[in-house]
Amino acid sequence: MMSFSWMGFFVGLLAGCLFSMLFFAGLAWGMKIALRRANPAAVLFSSAALRIAAVLAGGWAVATWLGVAGALGFAVAFIVLRTVLLAWLRGSTLAQSTSWN
DSSP: OOOOOHHHHHHHHHHHHHHHHHHHHHHHHHHHHHTTSSOHHHHHHHHHHHHHHHHHHHHHHHHHHHOHHHHHHHHHHHHHHHHHHHHHHHHHHHHHSOOOO
């Protein structure tokens, strides 16, 4: 019978939170730079490539070091942080907009 490493899961969760925060901070920074450029596609593509590579490398390192439990924690942290961030941002934009109909 396989045992589940809860410590590995929580360390993966912590690493996933860290990498997720860096991912979304990089997204915000890349968008801010891209919106000021005449050709934003180059900035957006390079930003996306760097962010995706960093998250995949972090996930690979966590999975190699901590195993399946760490990788699961990393993925759960990324998905939960993304969901919370999107809900928070959607709520703040809805509160700022005025009704037009």
